Amino acid sequence: MEVDGSTIYSLAARHIYTVSPSPFSRLFHLSKLVTMPLSRHIDANSVIESCKDHPHKQHLNTHSQRARATYHQSWSRDSGADVPKYTMPKNGIPSKSAYQLLHDELTLDGNPTLNLASFVQTWMPEEAEKLIIENMNKNAVDLDEYPACQVIHNRCVSMIADLWKAPTATQAVGTATAGSSEAIMLGGLALKKRWQSALTSANPPRDPYHPGPNIIFGANAQVALEKFARYWDVETRLVPVKAKNDFIMDPRDAIKLVDENTIGIIVIMGSTYTGHFEDVQLMSDLLDDLQKRTGIDVPIHVDAASGGFFAPFAYPNYKWAFDVPRVHSINTSGHKFGLVYPGLGWIVWKDETFLHKDLIFELHYLGSVEYSYTLNFSKPAAPFIAQMFNFLNLGFDGYRKIALKGLKNARLLSRALEGTYFTVLSNVHKPASPPAAGAAGLVKKAADVLYDEEDPERYQRGLPVVSFRLSDEFMKENPNIKQEWISIMLRAKGWIVPNYGAPPNEEKTEMLRVVVRETLSEDLVERLIADILEVTEGLMGMSPSQSPFGNNASGSFVVSSSSVWDDDVEGDEEEFYTVSPSSPPMVLCASEPPSFKSPVVPYLPTPSPSPPLSTPTPFYARNPTTLHNPLTTIITFLTSLPSSITSTLVSSYHAIHTATADPRTIIPIFQSGLASIAQFASSFIFYLTLPFTSSNLNPTSTSTSRSIHDSSYPMTSILNKRFFASPQTAGDAKDIMTASLAASSAA
Structure with missing residues (x-):
C-alpha cells in the first residue's frame, strides 16, 4: 500500500498519523493546520454520526452527544465550565473557567521561541508589553479622541522614510497597516492607478482594460503578491527561479517580460525561501535602459517584508531603497525584524505624487477631516506605539x-x-x-587579522x-x-x-x-x-550502509545497548534482554477475519520474499528487508491494522509516552491514533514493532533463563503490565506474542 505523505498531518505537540481512505480522514481534512483567514463551520456531531458504521462506533458512543459537543475542562472541581463548542452558549460561565478552558486548549500550540519556521517576533521587553496593554483599547483612526497616537504614527513614518533614504527634496508619505500583506495590496493598487492614469491621459487615450495590466515578480514571491493580482484583476507574470541563481528572481529574466501594460516590477529584499536579496540596483539599471530604447517607464516596488528592518542596519551602505531612483514604494513588516508583536506593517512612498489622489479618502464623520488610505477602517494603536518604543529603546x-x-x-x-x-x-x-590566489591572497589573509571577522x-x-x-x-x-x-x-x-x-x-x-x-x-x-x-x-x-552493527548488520533500527526490565522480578534483581544483529526485525500484524483478504503487512517489495507461513494462525509475521525507517514502519503498519484488532486495542487507550527520540530500542512502541477536531473521546490504535525473533532474542541475566514460549516469559509480562490496561487486551497481547513467535519458528 502506497502512503501519500501529504495525507499525514502533524497535530499540536504530538504526532498522530492517519492515512486515507478512512472515515476519520474527513476529520483530519477539516482540522488540517494551515494558515487561512477563513474558517469553515464544522458540525462535529454530523461528522461523528457518519462514523457509526465504523468498527469503532462502540467507542465513539461511550459519551453522549451532548458531551461530545461541549468543552471538558482539565480539572474537575469546577462544574461551571459546561458550554457548547460550536454554538453560542445561552448562559455564560465564570471568567476563570473561560480563561482556563482556552488556556488549556492553547497549550497544544508549539513554543513560539522554538518556532524556527516563522519570521514573526515572539518577544518584547516588559515595558513594551505594558505600553501595549495600556493602549490596546485605542482605535487609532479616531484622531480627535486620540491625537497623541496619530502624532506617534506620523513620527514612525518619518523615521522609516529616513531609514530608507527618502530624498529630502520630496515629500514621503506612508501608513501603518495590519501587516505586509495589506501593505502589498496598497502598493499594488497605487501602481495600477498610476498606470491607468498614464493611459487615459495619453494622446490619444488608450483603453486601460484591454488587454489589461500585468505585474512582474519572481516565482519565489510571497502569496500576498498573487492575492493582489487575483483580487484586482492584474495579470501575473512569474519569473522562473533557478537553483544556480539561489532561487530568486534574475532581473535579466524579468526584463524580458516587460511590456507597455506592465504596472510595475516587485523586487524582494529577503526571499522567504533562502533569505537572499534580489538585486534592486540591477533591475533599475535594466529598466532605465529599456526606457531609453522603448519609452516604456516601469517603476519598482520593493517587497521588504523581512529586509526592510534588517538591511539598513546590517548593510547600511547597500543601495536598495529610495536611493535607487526607480524605486517608488517599499513595504515592510514591523512584526518581523522590526521586532514588534504581530500584526504591524508599513508602506512608504518616496513622494506623495506616487500615491494617486483618487485612492485617498477624506473622512468627516469622526469630528474632523481625516485622510485615509487603508483596506480596513479601524486600526489598533498599540502596534505602532510598540514600534516607536523599539525606535526609542534600541536606536x-x-x-x-x-x-x-x-x-x-x-x-x-x-x-x-x-x-x-x-x-x-x-x-x-x-x-x-572568493579568496585570491598568490600574493594577493596572502595580503588579504594578513588584512583579515586587522579587521573584524x-x-x-x-x-x-x-x-x-x-x-x-x-x-x-x-x-x-x-x-x-x-x-x-x-x-x-x-x-x-x-x-x-x-x-x-x-x-x-x-x-x-x-x-x-x-x-x-x-x-x-x-x-x-x-x-x-x-x-x-x-x-x-x-x-x-x-x-x-550506516548500521551501528557494521557490515554484518541487517539494517534494522535495533541496537543491542537498549534494554527493558521485568517488573515481576522480585527484589533488586533485574532481568535484561539484548538483541543480536544476526536477523532483520520481525513485525507483527493482526490478520483479518476469514471474510477479508489482507494476509500480510503490505510492505514494499523485498529482494527475497519471506517464506510462507506453514499453518494458518490468528496473526502473521513477516521479515521485511526494507524496514530501515521507523516512520515507514509506523505508517505502513497502521494502515494494515484490521478492524478485528483495532476495535480491541482502541478500548485500551492509555497515555503511553515511552518512545524516545532514538528509535533504536529493544521494543520500539509507536503510538498513533485518530482524534476528532470536536475533541470527543480519542480513539487510539497502538501497535508495536518487535525487533527480534525466537533465534536472536537471548536472555542475559543473573537469574535462571526461562523458555521463550513459557507463559511467564517476562516480555509477555511487560506487554500485559505496561502497555495494555484491560485483561482482555492483555490476553490478546499474550496471544500475539505466542502465536507470532511460534509462526516465526515454523517459518
Whole structure:
C-alpha cells in the first residue's frame, strides 16, 4: 500500500498519523493546520454520526452527544465550565473557567521561541508589553479622541522614510497597516492607478482594460503578491527561479517580460525561501535602459517584508531603497525584524505624487477631516506605539547589534551543518568574494587579522536565514532516508523546522529552513545543532550502509545497548534482554477475519520474499528487508491494522509516552491514533514493532533463563503490565506474542 505523505498531518505537540481512505480522514481534512483567514463551520456531531458504521462506533458512543459537543475542562472541581463548542452558549460561565478552558486548549500550540519556521517576533521587553496593554483599547483612526497616537504614527513614518533614504527634496508619505500583506495590496493598487492614469491621459487615450495590466515578480514571491493580482484583476507574470541563481528572481529574466501594460516590477529584499536579496540596483539599471530604447517607464516596488528592518542596519551602505531612483514604494513588516508583536506593517512612498489622489479618502464623520488610505477602517494603536518604543529603546545601534548577532548565529549554524551531512542553500556564511590566489591572497589573509571577522560586509548579503538540505553524498549513501523525517523528528523535540519544496521550476528540491531571530541565542543554536545531528544520525542507524552493527548488520533500527526490565522480578534483581544483529526485525500484524483478504503487512517489495507461513494462525509475521525507517514502519503498519484488532486495542487507550527520540530500542512502541477536531473521546490504535525473533532474542541475566514460549516469559509480562490496561487486551497481547513467535519458528 502506497502512503501519500501529504495525507499525514502533524497535530499540536504530538504526532498522530492517519492515512486515507478512512472515515476519520474527513476529520483530519477539516482540522488540517494551515494558515487561512477563513474558517469553515464544522458540525462535529454530523461528522461523528457518519462514523457509526465504523468498527469503532462502540467507542465513539461511550459519551453522549451532548458531551461530545461541549468543552471538558482539565480539572474537575469546577462544574461551571459546561458550554457548547460550536454554538453560542445561552448562559455564560465564570471568567476563570473561560480563561482556563482556552488556556488549556492553547497549550497544544508549539513554543513560539522554538518556532524556527516563522519570521514573526515572539518577544518584547516588559515595558513594551505594558505600553501595549495600556493602549490596546485605542482605535487609532479616531484622531480627535486620540491625537497623541496619530502624532506617534506620523513620527514612525518619518523615521522609516529616513531609514530608507527618502530624498529630502520630496515629500514621503506612508501608513501603518495590519501587516505586509495589506501593505502589498496598497502598493499594488497605487501602481495600477498610476498606470491607468498614464493611459487615459495619453494622446490619444488608450483603453486601460484591454488587454489589461500585468505585474512582474519572481516565482519565489510571497502569496500576498498573487492575492493582489487575483483580487484586482492584474495579470501575473512569474519569473522562473533557478537553483544556480539561489532561487530568486534574475532581473535579466524579468526584463524580458516587460511590456507597455506592465504596472510595475516587485523586487524582494529577503526571499522567504533562502533569505537572499534580489538585486534592486540591477533591475533599475535594466529598466532605465529599456526606457531609453522603448519609452516604456516601469517603476519598482520593493517587497521588504523581512529586509526592510534588517538591511539598513546590517548593510547600511547597500543601495536598495529610495536611493535607487526607480524605486517608488517599499513595504515592510514591523512584526518581523522590526521586532514588534504581530500584526504591524508599513508602506512608504518616496513622494506623495506616487500615491494617486483618487485612492485617498477624506473622512468627516469622526469630528474632523481625516485622510485615509487603508483596506480596513479601524486600526489598533498599540502596534505602532510598540514600534516607536523599539525606535526609542534600541536606536540605530541597537537594531544593528541585534542584526549582527543574528547573522553571526546564522553563520555558526550554517558552518556546522555544512561540516556534517548537509548542503546549505542560504548565503550569509559565504565570503563576499572568493579568496585570491598568490600574493594577493596572502595580503588579504594578513588584512583579515586587522579587521573584524564578523563584519557582515565580508560575507554575501542576506537575511539571517539558514536553508539547507541533505547533501548529495549523504543521499547517495542513504537513499531510504527522506528529508522530511528530520523535520518531523525535530518537532518531537520541540523544534519547529519546516521542510518544503523550492519555488516552481525547482520544486523537486526540498529544503529545511531556520529563521535566526533575536530569541535564538548562541546556546539555543548549539542545542539545535546537536538535535539535528542526533536525529540525522538516528536515521542513519536505520540505513544498511550506516548500521551501528557494521557490515554484518541487517539494517534494522535495533541496537543491542537498549534494554527493558521485568517488573515481576522480585527484589533488586533485574532481568535484561539484548538483541543480536544476526536477523532483520520481525513485525507483527493482526490478520483479518476469514471474510477479508489482507494476509500480510503490505510492505514494499523485498529482494527475497519471506517464506510462507506453514499453518494458518490468528496473526502473521513477516521479515521485511526494507524496514530501515521507523516512520515507514509506523505508517505502513497502521494502515494494515484490521478492524478485528483495532476495535480491541482502541478500548485500551492509555497515555503511553515511552518512545524516545532514538528509535533504536529493544521494543520500539509507536503510538498513533485518530482524534476528532470536536475533541470527543480519542480513539487510539497502538501497535508495536518487535525487533527480534525466537533465534536472536537471548536472555542475559543473573537469574535462571526461562523458555521463550513459557507463559511467564517476562516480555509477555511487560506487554500485559505496561502497555495494555484491560485483561482482555492483555490476553490478546499474550496471544500475539505466542502465536507470532511460534509462526516465526515454523517459518
